Amino acid sequence: MSIEIGSKVQGKVTGITNFGAFVELPGGTTGLVHISEVADSFVKDVHDHLTVGDQIEVKVISEKDGKTALSIKKAVDRPEGQTTSQRPVKRGRDDRKSNDYRSKGNFKPKETFEDKMAQFLKSSEENLYNLKRNTETKRGGRGGRRG
Secondary structure (H helix, E strand, C coil): CCCCCCCCCEEEEEECCCCCCECCCCCCCCEEEEEHHHCCCCCCHHHHHHCCEEEEEEEEEEEEEEEEEEEECCCCCCCCCCCCCCCHHHHHHHHHHCCCCCCCCCCCCCCHHHHHHHHHHHHHHHHHHHHHHHHHHHHHHHCCCCC
């Protein structure tokens, strides 16, 4: 019996690994349900959701080189418009005061390239002046201290 991609079939869990579960399909073929396709929520351990010998409905995702990829979460019928994964709402940082000026409507215009370049040149000249002054005094060059 040939299994078509996209079809839903009944299968029996024959083995569980840390990366998924092997399912025996009608016709004696075996497919793999990857850990990411076991449930809509995060799955840390496949044993929490499946046991060997379970009869489950799976959807055939792909078949390549004799390897059949299966999905349990895609086999579940959902009403139109409902998403497959509902992530919990994160709390914490949202409750604090935001220091982001954009969120308050006080928009500061960005500096232009010329402004940044002028600022860089000014600081660069100051740094060179300080470096030159410090190295000349240590070498005992012109204007150096004499004791």
